Amino acid sequence: MIGQREALRMFGCEVFDPAGQRIGIVGQLFIDDDTEQPAWITVQTGLFGTNESFVPLDGAAFDGDTLTVSVGKEAVRLAPHVDLEQGDLPLATERALYRYYGMTYGVEPEDESEQSDEYVESVRLRLRRWVAATR
Secondary structure (H helix, E strand, C coil): CCCHHHHHHHCCCEEECCCCCEEEEEEEEEEECCCCCEEEEEEEECHHHCEEEEEECCCCEECCCEEECCCCHHHHHCCCCCCHHHCCCCHHHHHHHHHHCCCCCCCCCCCHHHCCHHHHHHHCCCEEEECCCCC
């Protein structure tokens, strides 16, 4: 698990998939609102880093210079597009990212008919952007 101290050093580091393929560089960091632990990053990809894709930190390893994530380069490339102009992630977007990567998202009811936005809102993991001030 990557802690907050390590996370501060990740900004701008290269990101690789489990096969050693370069994905891009770390752009932004999102933390779990309940645990205050780093949970997701954005990876700047594409020509001149013009695209940003969300990547979970679950199973990632940071060696001080590079970050190796547990998902493949192609999965990152095909991940849902997220507009980061809004600050923290909207509920539907956050949920879509967890589902896309096959991760458990909160505690969802077994009966889909019971699943309301209010219920999901109360149990979601709540990611929020972490802005590190540097001088």
